[in-house]
Amino acid sequence: MKIGLxxxxxxxxxxxxxxxxxxxxxxxxxxxxxxxxxxTKQIKPLLSENGFxxxxxxxxxxxxxxxxxxHPTKAIxxxxxxxxxxxxxxxxxxxxxxxxSAGNSGAMLVGAVFSVKTIPGIIRPCLSTFLPKLSGGVGLxxxxxxxxxxxxxxxxxxxxxxxLYAENVMGIGNPKVALMNIGEEDEKGNMLSLATFPLMxxxxxxxxxxxVEGRDLFNDKxxxxxxxxxxxxxxxxxxxxxxxxxLKRGLKDEFFDRFNYENYGGSPVLGxxxxxxxxxxxxxxTAVKNMILQSRDMITTGLVGKIQAAFNN
Amino acid sequence: MKIGLxxxxxxxxxxxxxxxxxxxxxxxxxxxxxxxxxxTKQIKPLLSENGFxxxxxxxxxxxxxxxxxxHPTKAIxxxxxxxxxxxxxxxxxxxxxxxxSAGNSGAMLVGAVFSVKTIPGIIRPCLSTFLPKLSGGVGLxxxxxxxxxxxxxxxxxxxxxxxLYAENVMGIGNPKVALMNIGEEDEKGNMLSLATFPLMxxxxxxxxxxxVEGRDLFNDKxxxxxxxxxxxxxxxxxxxxxxxxxLKRGLKDEFFDRFNYENYGGSPVLGxxxxxxxxxxxxxxTAVKNMILQSRDMITTGLVGKIQAAFNN
Numbered sequence: 283m284k285i286g287l288x289x290x291x292x293x294x295x296x297x298x299x300x301x302x303x304x305x306x307x308x309x310x311x312x313x314x315x316x317x318x319x320x321x322t323k324q325i326k327p328l329l330s331e332n333g334f335x336x337x338x339x340x341x342x343x344x345x346x347x348x349x350x351x352x353h354p355t356k357a358i359x360x361x362x363x364x365x366x367x368x369x370x371x372x373x374x375x376x377x378x379x380x381x382x383s384a385g386n387s388g389a390m391l392v393g394a395v396f397s398v399k400t401i402p403g404i405i406r407p408c409l410s411t412f413l414p415k416l417s418g419g420v421g422l423x424x425x426x427x428x429x430x431x432x433x434x435x436x437x438x439x440x441x442x443x444x445x446l447y448a449e450n451v452m453g454i455g456n457p458k459v460a461l462m463n464i465g466e467e468d469e470k471g472n473m474l475s476l477a478t479f480p481l482m483x484x485x486x487x488x489x490x491x492x493x494v495e496g497r498d499l500f501n502d503k504x505x506x507x508x509x510x511x512x513x514x515x516x517x518x519x520x521x522x523x524x525x526x527x528x529l530k531r532g533l534k535d536e537f538f539d540r541f542n543y544e545n546y547g548g549s550p551v552l553g554x555x556x557x558x559x560x561x562x563x564x565x566x567x568t569a570v571k572n573m574i575l576q577s578r579d580m581i582t583t584g585l586v587g588k589i590q591a592a593f594n595n
Numbered sequence: 596m597k598i599g600l601x602x603x604x605x606x607x608x609x610x611x612x613x614x615x616x617x618x619x620x621x622x623x624x625x626x627x628x629x630x631x632x633x634x635t636k637q638i639k640p641l642l643s644e645n646g647f648x649x650x651x652x653x654x655x656x657x658x659x660x661x662x663x664x665x666h667p668t669k670a671i672x673x674x675x676x677x678x679x680x681x682x683x684x685x686x687x688x689x690x691x692x693x694x695x696s697a698g699n700s701g702a703m704l705v706g707a708v709f710s711v712k713t714i715p716g717i718i719r720p721c722l723s724t725f726l727p728k729l730s731g732g733v734g735l736x737x738x739x740x741x742x743x744x745x746x747x748x749x750x751x752x753x754x755x756x757x758x759l760y761a762e763n764v765m766g767i768g769n770p771k772v773a774l775m776n777i778g779e780e781d782e783k784g785n786m787l788s789l790a791t792f793p794l795m796x797x798x799x800x801x802x803x804x805x806x807v808e809g810r811d812l813f814n815d816k817x818x819x820x821x822x823x824x825x826x827x828x829x830x831x832x833x834x835x836x837x838x839x840x841x842l843k844r845g846l847k848d849e850f851f852d853r854f855n856y857e858n859y860g861g862s863p864v865l866g867x868x869x870x871x872x873x874x875x876x877x878x879x880x881t882a883v884k885n886m887i888l889q890s891r892d893m894i895t896t897g898l899v900g901k902i903q904a905a906f907n908n
Binding site for chain 2: 416427430431462464471472473475495496497498499500509510511512513515516517518519520521522523524526527528530531533535537538
C-alpha cells in the first residue's frame with residue numbers, strides 16, 4: 283500500500299508535513315508505505331534533523347508548487363510538475379493508493395476530478411467535515427464547499443456518500459442520515475430542502491431520519507448531516523470561529539478541544555475513483571499524521587469500491 | 596406612545612411577560628405606556644403578587660391564544676380574538692405604536708404582513724438577529740428565517756433594511772454592510788451571492804464592504820450581515836447551540852454571556868408599516884423587558900418612517 287502525501291502543500295510546508303509523516307510512521311504496519319512528494323532537498327535535512335531514517339519513506343522529487351492563492355483549474359493545467367499534479371498522476375496510474383495534501387483545496391478538488399475522475403453515476407463529488415458530538419462520538423457533514431449550488435438528486439447522493447464513509451471508515455453501524463433544514467417538520471424548508479426531503483424519505487440507500495436544524499450539529503440526532511456546499515461551508519467556518527473564540531477567551535474544555543481540526547486529519551473527497559484527503563491550510567504535524575492514518579483507513583476499508591458498487595446498479 | 600405586548604405568547608406566558616412588563620416600566624418615561632394584551636384574569640393576580648399598581652398599565656382583555664405549534668396563516672385567520680390577532684388589529688388602527696410577542700413566530704410574521712402590510716417598494720419583509728462582537732459592540736444579521744428562498748434584489752433590500760435599523764436604532768454610524776458568502780473574493784459564491792454581489796457593489800443605498808464568511812459573525816468586519824433566510828436561520832441556530840454548549844460545559848465567560856438572547860429583546864420585523872418585534876419562544880422576564888425597550892426605541896427613532904422614505908423614491 284502506497285499512501286501519497288504532498289510535502290509542499292499547506293501554510294507550514296514542508297516542515298509540518300515531514301514531521302507529520304515521521305509521527306505517522308510508527309503507527310503504520312510495514313506494508314503501509316508513505317510516499318513523500320516534493321522537494322527532496324528540503325525533505326532530507328528535516329529527516330536528519332529529527333534523526334529519522336530516510337529509507338523508511340519513499341520519495342518523488344519535484345520542485346514546482348501550487349500556491350494557496352492560485353486559481354485551481356489554471357494551476358493544475360499550467361503546473362504539471364507541481365507536487366499536487368504529480369500526486370494525482372501517480373494516483374491515476376495506480377502507483378499510489380491514496381493522495382493527501384494540505385495545499386490549495388480547489389486545486390486538490392479539480393485535480394481529483396481531472397485525474398481519477400468522478401465515479402460513474404455520481405453527479406458531483408463532495409467534501410465532508412467531522413462533527414464532534416457532545417456525547418463523545420463523531421459525526422460527518424457533507425457537503426462543506428465543493429458544490430455551492432445543489433439540486434435534490436445531488437443532495438440525495440451526498441447522503442449515500444456520507445453514509446458509506448460513516449459506516450465503513452468511521453465504523454458507525456447503520457448511520458442516521460439527516461437533511462439540514464430550518465425546521466424539524468417534514469414541510470419546512472427552502473425550495474431545495476423541500477424537494478430533497480421526499481427523495482430522502484423514499485430512499486432505501488441510507489437510513490434517513492428526517493430534518494435537523496443548525497442546533498443539531500453536536501448532538502446525537504444524526505450521524506451524517508447533508509446540506510448544499512454553501513450552507514455547509516458557512517456552518518463549518520462558523521463552528522471553527524467558535525472554537526477559536528473559546529481559545530481567545532482562554533476557555534479550556536475537553537469537549538471544545540475536540541473541535542480542533544487536527545484530531546480528524548483532513549476532509550475526505552467523496553465520489554472520486556480513489557481515496558483523496560484535503561487538509562486544512564494551517565495543518566500541523568498532528569493534522570498531517572491524522573491525514574495519513576485517515577488515508578490508510580480509506581484504503582483498507584475499501585471505501586471507494588463500496589461507493590462504486592453502490593452507484594453501479 | 597402605546598407599546599403593545601402580547602401577554603399570552605411564549606413558553607413561559609403569561610408570567611414571564613407580565614414580569615417583563617413590570618421590569619420595563621420604571622425604565623420608561625410617563626408618556627411611554629405599555630398595553631398588555633391577554634387574559635386580564637391571569638394578569639391581575641400576577642401584578643398584585645408583585646405589588647405592582649395595575650393602573651400603571653393599560654389592558655386589552657382577550658382569552659383566545661394562538662399556540663406555538665399552530666399553522667401561522669390558519670391561526671391568524673381562524674382566531675380573530677387571539678392576543679396576536681387583536682394586537683395587530685390595534686396596531687393597524689393606530690391604537691398601538693408597536694406590537695411585540697414571544698408567541699408563534701410564523702403567526703407574528705403573517706399577522707404583521709396581513710395587518711399593517713409590507714411597506715410599498717419592499718418585496719419581502721425580513722427578520723433580524725443580533726450578533727455580539729468580540730470587541731464589545733453588537734452587529735445585525737438579516738434575514739434569519741422569514742424568507743427561505745431569496746433573489747438578489749431581495750437581498751439588496753435586506754441590506755437597506757439592516758443598515759437603517761443599525762444606524763437608527765443601534766446607533767451605528769454609516770454601518771458596514773456585508774454579504775454572507777463562502778469566500779472573501781468578489782467572484783466567490785453560489786448563484787445567489789454571485790448575482791447579489793454586483794448589485795450591492797453598485798448601490799449607494801448603504802455602505803457595502805464586500806463578502807464575509809461564516810467565521811466573521813463576531814468580529815468587526817461588518818455591522819450588518821445579509822443572507823437568505825435559510826442560511827441565516829441555520830447560522831442563528833448553530834450560534835445559539837454553541838452558547839448552550841458553553842453553559843452545558845460549565846464555561847463561564849463574559850463574552851459568551853453576551854450570546855444570551857435575553858440581552859437583545861427580540862427579532863425586529865423589518866419592512867412592514869409599524870414596529871413589530873418577535874421574541875424567542877423561551878423569552879424570560881429580562882427578554883420581555885428588553886423587547887419593550889426595543890419597541891420603544893423603534894418608535895422614538897422613527898425607524899419605520901425612515902424605511903418608508905428610503906423606498907419611496
